[in-house]
Amino acid sequence: MKRLFGVTTAMVTPYDRNGDIDIVAMQKLTEFLIQKNVNCLYPCGTTGEMMLLSPEERETLAEIVVKTANKRVSVFIHAGAMTTKETVRLAQHAEKIGADGIGVVTPSFFSMTEKGILNFYKTVSSAVSKTFPVYVYVIPQCAVNDISPRLMQEIANNCPNIIGVKYSGFDMVKVKDYLRINDETFSVVLGLDRLFVPALTMGCDGVVSGCSCAIPEPFVKIYKLWQENNMKEAMEENKKAAEICEKLGNGSDMSIFKHVLLQRGLPVGPVRPPLLELSAEEWEQRYRYLKEYI
Incomplete structure (x- = not known):
């Protein structure tokens, strides 16, 4: 089964002037990222404003990215939603349209028992083919629910197509323990993209990076240097990326990503309410520091 690796770019969701999905802009963004040599694409996640999208919109976005990528890079669709029923729907749709796999965030908002979390992943993973890769997405600071390494091992034992975890928390000891699951064959990718080289050094397969949607170049360079065993330059590039x-x-603010993409000739519209746009003054301050990278 395919795994996430290297630079997996979490994609923003483009909107048109009416606030609807901008199909052409999503096609152009997909092409832009492929030309920048990212390794995998990950639409409809946190960076893509997932909880502010309808199931129909998420299916449309998934179809655009899969079709535009046309197997040139891996495409994993984030399928996690507020209900199990919607999550299953999005997971099955992703497999049907030819995605390479899915990510599924933990149940959100309501505190869950370990049994409840296990049952959730058993339901979702069994709704798709046994060979269709599924990543658990752990982001406790947003979703409320966390997953201990012991529970993650139990999930992996019960769900053979759950092959890895995208971890966006801040506990690097937990990352170390995730890496031991299934005799160290469990795939771990880190959401803390500013720790790209440390993650690779620990044994992670790569990062899932929202920042690389706006400025992919340093992240792509880090992974290339890593593959060439050029640790010194990789560490220097990691400082720049951080x-x-x-x-x-x-x-934490997708509006910044969208402002940067506009500067790069890729208008993707505003963020969707209740998220707020940057003010002109806030953007001017950000741009002062970012312009040399754009």
Whole structure:
């Protein structure tokens, strides 16, 4: 089964002037990222404003990216939703349209027991083919629910097509323990893209990076240097990437990403309410630090 690796870019969702999905802009963004040599594409996740999209919109976005990518890079669709029924729908749709796999965030908002979380992933993973790759997406600071390494091992034991985890928390000891699952064959990708080289050094397969949607170049360069065993230059490039992540708000404000993409000739519209746009003054301050990378 295919795995996420290297630079997996979490994509923003483009909107037109009416606030609807901008199909052409999504096609252009997909092409832009492929030409920048990212390794995998990941639409409809946190960076893509997932909880502000309807199931129909998410299916449309998934279809656009899969069709435009046309197997040139891997495409994993984020299918996690507020209900199990909608998550299953989006997971099955992703497999039907030819995606390479899916990510599924933990149940959100409501605190769940370990049994409840296990049952959720058993339901979702069994709704798709046994050979269709599924990643658990752990982001406790947003979703409320966390997954211990012990529970993750139990999920992997019960769901053979759950092959990895995208971890966007801040506990690097937990990352170390995730890497031991299934005799160290479990795939771990880190959402903290500013720690790209440290993640690779620990044994992670790569990062899932929202910042790389706006400025992919340093992240692509880090992975190339890593593959060439050029650790010194990779670490230097990681410092640059970490600075970029900081100036981009470390992925906490998709409006910044969209402003940068506009500067790069890729108008993708505003963020969707209740998210707020950057003010002109806020953007001017950000641009002062980011312009040399755009």
